[in-house]
Amino acid sequence: MSETALRKDGHDGEAAVEPKTLVEAAYHRLRKDIIEGNLKPGQKLRVEHLKNHYDVGAGTLREALQLLMTDALVVAQGQRGFNVAPISLSDFEDITRTRVLIECEALRQSIARGTDEWEGTVMAAFHRLSRAEERLDWKVGSSREEWEARNKTFHEVLISACPSRWIRHFQQLLYRQSERYRRISMHTSPIPRDVHAEHVKLCEASVARDADRACAVLTEHIIRTLDAIRSLPPSLIEGDPAKLTKVARARARVLETE
Amino acid sequence: MSETALRKDGHDGEAAVEPKTLVEAAYHRLRKDIIEGNLKPGQKLRVEHLKNHYDVGAGTLREALQLLMTDALVVAQGQRGFNVAPISLSDFEDITRTRVLIECEALRQSIARGTDEWEGTVMAAFHRLSRAEERLDWKVGSSREEWEARNKTFHEVLISACPSRWIRHFQQLLYRQSERYRRISMHTSPIPRDVHAEHVKLCEASVARDADRACAVLTEHIIRTLDAIRSLPPSLIEGDPAKLTKVARARARVLETE
DNA sequence: CAAACGATAAATCTCGAGAAAAAGGATTGA
DNA sequence: TCAATCCTTTTTCTCGAGATTTATCGTTTG
Incomplete structure (x- = not known):
């Protein structure tokens, strides 16, 4: 489980606590990759892609992503999947x-x-x-x-x-x-x-x-x-607007005119 | 989605934002039930039971529970499922x-x-x-x-x-x-x-x-x-130790003698 | 009487497939 | 050149069933 102070296992020194479940394992690996920048800020997190890379089922990966929302390292909206939290x-x-x-x-x-x-x-x-x-x-x-x-x-x-x-x-x-x-x-x-x-x-x-x-x-x-x-x-800090999808641009347009 | 300040939808006045997904719906209903005390502090949250009550699949309910960990209203440990966060x-x-x-x-x-x-x-x-x-x-x-x-x-x-x-x-x-x-x-x-x-x-x-x-x-x-x-x-505040399971009592004994 | 052990029952965790929704591309018209 | 509208492809979301782990209960032993 996570090492957050509110959760039971408590302190996290340098010794890594080994995860008891696949969800936790995926959670830790994902978190590491996000913090280290292997998964870039704002990047889309496609379940179908990542489940192969982390070698877990789709549902399992989804749960790990939900857990990462706790740390505000992943954001989700409606029916549009997950993204790495953007930076600015x-x-x-x-x-x-x-x-x-x-x-x-x-x-x-x-x-x-x-x-x-x-x-x-x-x-x-x-x-x-x-x-x-x-x-x-x-x-x-x-x-x-x-x-x-x-x-x-x-x-x-x-x-x-x-x-x-x-x-x-x-x-x-x-x-x-x-x-x-x-x-x-x-x-x-x-x-x-x-x-x-x-x-x-x-x-x-x-x-x-x-x-x-x-x-x-x-x-x-x-x-x-x-x-x-x-x-x-x-x-290095701001996300690149040029890399937005066509739909995202269209959506931005709509929001502007409202 | 949740109305937490970090998430995009932003402000939550009295007008309720209707959930776009079953996970979100279950999340909101669960959260309400926990805050209102329908689900009591410390209570075990059995997925098989709750999935019927909230009329969603098991995986969906699990994801809703993971989301509730964000609010520290639900705690989970290892392979022992979920509990309503205790109060004291x-x-x-x-x-x-x-x-x-x-x-x-x-x-x-x-x-x-x-x-x-x-x-x-x-x-x-x-x-x-x-x-x-x-x-x-x-x-x-x-x-x-x-x-x-x-x-x-x-x-x-x-x-x-x-x-x-x-x-x-x-x-x-x-x-x-x-x-x-x-x-x-x-x-x-x-x-x-x-x-x-x-x-x-x-x-x-x-x-x-x-x-x-x-x-x-x-x-x-x-x-x-x-x-x-x-x-x-x-x-009214402290959890009732008499309602603990047999195993939980045994575990508590072990922890005491250590 | 407390602790330990083993078999049964229950719950959790995990996975893959099907339904629903969104993104991308092509065509048409201004 | 740009906006609007279909249609195809991709992705997300959801569900139920099987594999593992945990809890319970009865029995035995120190």
């Missing part, structure tokens, strides 16, 4: 701002309620992330994936002492969304940020229980990614 | 606190960006809610439903000028969750609150663009419902 700069701005709100609140609660053991977990996750950052090479896929996983774990551990399941749920949702955008910026990042320095400050402030400073650092940390995306050519 | 006092406390955070932020953004037309819409929704409150009789179901719908609309309209789709999405999720609890408190409410007075103050502060005061009123307004639930006998 304004959407990422929204995600970023909302993520700042949620994640800061989560961090505050976590700092307020975290035990000494929590501090230890934070330090451990930070250390492992630092190691990954030392040998991080943006051009090597495996190196990126390792960093991505440990970065995710670090941020999760930071807010793991937050008692609110709903806050954690929203945090995971938004983090997952922003992962898609971060992939884009990492491929062609013109401004190499000193992410490690940001993580150092974030870790320090957190274990020092300085909630205000930690949130300030975290806020800037999150917004930096937005700036990186902003400096990218819009063609 | 601590869960409602979490929902309430998170809702305060989200809805206040939404209200702030809405007040900051709302136009004069928005003010008009707020006044209109408030007026209709007031009328419903005048003739509100807690014992009459239709009266309650009318109030419930207009109350929802009022709160939605208040934050309708909030430009963040994610904030609105989370607000709808949490509102829907709290609806289940509010139903319980309305059936056997020992302390009749003056909800109308709260709405008056909320409306006044909002159109006066006094964000701080509006949020303070809204916060208290939301928390009042929590107090109402707190004063209820716990048996």
Whole structure:
């Protein structure tokens, strides 16, 4: 099943929980392909096509797609099937701002309620992330994936002492969304940020229980990614209207004249 | 399709959007039954049973259940089918606190960006809610439903000028969750609150663009419902352990001894 | 009395085929 | 060149039946 905070299985570290059903397996593989960009934003998801690729029945794949709507990585409308959720700069701005709100609140609660053991977990996750950052090479896929996983774990551990399941749920949702955008910026990042320095400050402030400073650092940390995306050519982000189908164009016309 | 803010069809006022597919129809009917308590919290949802009641195929019902996981009204695990999401006092406390955070932020953004037309819409929704409150009789179901719908609309309209789709999405999720609890408190409410007075103050502060005061009123307004639930006998809220299956009891024993 | 084991019953999960709907293409007319 | 209207092809949606897994019950054992 999914690792969302609201669902029972709970935490998802680096160790992958193996799916108990074909639907879950397809769900995880699809989600990975969407986040990694193998399935492009806005792309049509044809069941007949995908069921062969993922080697499951049609109904099974449909259920997996329904599950992906939970993460807002797939959208569906009426009788027109499924699409990968589109991306846009304004959407990422929204995600970023909302993520700042949620994640800061989560961090505050976590700092307020975290035990000494929590501090230890934070330090451990930070250390492992630092190691990954030392040998991080943006051009090597495996190196990126390792960093991505440990970065995710670090941020999760930071807010793991937050008692609110709903806050954690929203945090995971938004983090997952922003992962898609971060992939884009990492491929062609013109401004190499000193992410490690940001993580150092974030870790320090957190274990020092300085909630205000930690949130300030975290806020800037999150917004930096937005700036990186902003400096990218819009063609990478906005969907290409030229690739719309004839019917979609006709529909757009109708909507305009109404 | 669903009326969640992230999905395309957008706003959901009192006018119901008729479903275009059987899955959507079943989804809406199931959701209504869960929120209204016809399907009780924690209850097992057997596909073979329900497919007859809702008059759809097994696969169709399964897809509807997957969709309901999006709203966290249904939970599923491994190969053990679906259950109505359980309720608890601590869960409602979490929902309430998170809702305060989200809805206040939404209200702030809405007040900051709302136009004069928005003010008009707020006044209109408030007026209709007031009328419903005048003739509100807690014992009459239709009266309650009318109030419930207009109350929802009022709160939605208040934050309708909030430009963040994610904030609105989370607000709808949490509102829907709290609806289940509010139903319980309305059936056997020992302390009749003056909800109308709260709405008056909320409306006044909002159109006066006094964000701080509006949020303070809204916060208290939301928390009042929590107090109402707190004063209820716990048996109404916590699930009944006596109704667990034999296996579930055995499983609970195992988990205890570990 | 609690725990363990095995056979029966029930529910879930999965798949492929048929009905309904939408997309694409060709033709006609302005 | 563009819009409107058929017709064909593709895709989605829906259903029921078979394969697996899980729950229940009776019996046995420590």
